Amino acid sequence: MTYLPSPDRYKNMIYRRCGRSGIKLPAVSLGLWHNFGGVDVMENFRKILHLAFDSGITHFDLANNYGPPPGSAEENFGEVLKKDFRGYRDEMIISSKAGYTMWDGPYGDWGSKKYLVASLDQSLKRMGLDYVDIFYHHRPDPETPLEETMTALDLIVRQGKALYAGISNYPADEAAKAIGILKRLGTPCLIHQPKYSMFERWVEGGLLDVLEKEGVGCIPFSPLAQGLLTNKYLHGIPEDSRAAKSTGYLQVEQVTDQRIAQARQLNDIAKDRGQTLAQMALAWLLKDQRVTSVLIGASRPEQLADSLKCLDNIAFSKEELEKIEAILR
Numbered sequence: 001m002t003y004l005p006s007p008d009r010y011k012n013m014i015y016r017r018c019g020r021s022g023i024k025l026p027a028v029s030l031g032l033w034h035n036f037g038g039v040d041v042m043e044n045f046r047k048i049l050h051l052a053f054d055s056g057i058t059h060f061d062l063a064n065n066y067g068p069p070p071g072s073a074e075e076n077f078g079e080v081l082k083k084d085f086r087g088y089r090d091e092m093i094i095s096s097k098a099g100y101t102m103w104d105g106p107y108g109d110w111g112s113k114k115y116l117v118a119s120l121d122q123s124l125k126r127m128g129l130d131y132v133d134i135f136y137h138h139r140p141d142p143e144t145p146l147e148e149t150m151t152a153l154d155l156i157v158r159q160g161k162a163l164y165a166g167i168s169n170y171p172a173d174e175a176a177k178a179i180g181i182l183k184r185l186g187t188p189c190l191i192h193q194p195k196y197s198m199f200e201r202w203v204e205g206g207l208l209d210v211l212e213k214e215g216v217g218c219i220p221f222s223p224l225a226q227g228l229l230t231n232k233y234l235h236g237i238p239e240d241s242r243a244a245k246s247t248g249y250l251q252v253e254q255v256t257d258q259r260i261a262q263a264r265q266l267n268d269i270a271k272d273r274g275q276t277l278a279q280m281a282l283a284w285l286l287k288d289q290r291v292t293s294v295l296i297g298a299s300r301p302e303q304l305a306d307s308l309k310c311l312d313n314i315a316f317s318k319e320e321l322e323k324i325e326a327i328l329r
Contacts, residue, residue, distance in 0.1 A: 003046075003084040006054040013056025014311055018292045020215030021190055023164070025093065025293040027286055028308055029059035031221060035299045036076050037067030044300070049080050051301045053088070055308055061193075061219075061295055062127075063097035063138060064119045070102055071126055078127035092133070096123045097168060097193075099138025111141030113152035120161055134190060135162035137178075139169040146174070150181040157187045164190035168221075172206035179214045189216050191292065196220035198229055198266070198281055198328060199259065208290050217292035220285055224296070228259055229281040234267060265327045269320060273313060282310035284324065 014027040030052045036045045052060070066073035074096065085092070098119035101109045108115060120135055135156055137149055153165040165187050167178050179189045192211055196203045197220065211218050224230055233255050263277060270280035285294050298304035316324075 003050055005050075005088065009054050010056050012311070014314075015056075016289075016292050018191055018217035019211070021164070021188070021217070023093070023190065023217075025059050025217070025219070026057050027293055027311060027314075028057060028282070029061055029219060029293045029295050030057050030304070031061045031295040031297050032073045032077055033061075033063070033066050033221075033297055034068075035297055037072035038069055039067075040299070042076060042079070045076060046080050046084065047301045048298050048304055049077075050084065051304055053085070053092075055304075058091060059093040059095070059293060061095045061221075062123075063100075063136075064102050064123050065100050071122070074123055074126035078129070082128055089129075094127070094129065094132050095134035095136065095166070096120065096127075096132050097136035097138040097166075098123075099136075099141070099168070111137055111139075111144040111149040111152075113148055113155070116149070116152040117156065120156060124161065131160055132162050134164045134166050136166040136168045136191075136193060140171070140174050146177055147181055150178055151185065154182065154185040154187040166191040166193060168193035169195070170207075171202075172210050175207060175216075176210045176214070179210070179216055183214075189214070191217040191219055193219050193221055193295070195222050196285065196291075197223050197225045198284060198324070199225040199262075201328075208288070212290050218290055219293045219295050220291060221295045223285050223294045224278055224281055228255065228263060229266070230278040231267065231276060233260060234264055234277075262327055266324065269323055269327075273320070275310070275313060276306060278307055279310040279312075282307060283314040284316070286310070286314045287316055 015024040016027055018025050062074050062077060064071065098116050099111060102119055107118065116137065135153065137153060141149060156162050157165055165182060167175060167189060170178060170192065175192055182189045194203045194207060200222065208218065227233060267277040270277045273280060275283065282294050285291050296307050
């Protein structure tokens with residue numbers, strides 16, 4: 001069956017400028033972390049990708065190790081690209097990353113120039129691409145000099161294998177240093193991808209200020225705290241949930257009584273706003289203009305459609321914000 005994108009695909013999406021760059025990203029981007037590898041069927045994630053593009057999502061975020069197994073998300077995404085999106089590459093922002101363990105031996109992990117260059121070459125082959133739009137260093141490397149890692153990102157951009165450079169999981173001080181090195185090299189840092197949600201707020205302790213000052217975009221991952229900020233865990237742990245699966249990264253012990261109690265109280269506020277808890281959690285991040293986009297995952301098209309409704313209301317009253325803060329404290 002031939003896929004034809006919706007002619008109205010840009011009508012209802014909000015697009016935000018990424019830092020001080022020329023790039024705008026959709027307020028909601030699609031991450032292919034844990035539902036696009038060998039653990040799912042191709043037809044399901046084809047439907048998810050079709051719905052995403054039809055809804056104005058132009059940004060698709062991957063990494064070398066996404067799956068499981070590692071590499072399979074990029075392979076599957078490459079197949080769908082070839083089959084369904086051949087004529088639409090220039091309407092897409094495709095990102096990948098390297099920084100976590102990808103292969104055995106001393107050159108398949110962390111942040112050396114050897115690893116980053118080799119990993120991106122592999123990613124491009126898996127996806128059938130000449131270049132990615134954004135290439136990230138996935139996490140800080142305590143042993144490789146930061147100059148080597150950032151010089152590798154600069155080299156990759158100059159070679160045309162990526163259009164922009166980004167960093168992920170960097171604390172504020174390391175991010176400031178990395179951004180400074182890239183600026184001096186002439187390849188500005190486009191974006192930072194931190195873990196950020198109502199339940200994970202470390203970025204408010206300085207990182208957001210650094211990004212604002214330096215004109216760097218911010219795209220939080222795990223904005224729903226791997227499902228804790230949805231209605232899924234309001235009454236315990238369902239059998240089909242991430243916490244119940246051996247392949248899931250959310251552990252049973254993370255679903256605490258305190259978190260469930262907080263989620264229930266937040267859910268009451270969401271109801272009063274005419275939103276689901278997930279929609280409100282996404283809107284809560286987007287209320288801050290320093291947040292360029294939120295990165296969501298989806299295991300079903302219906303889940304993606306539900307999340308996209310967050311864009312119907314991203315404004316909060318002072319009273320709502322005070323109530324949310326009281327719950328989160």
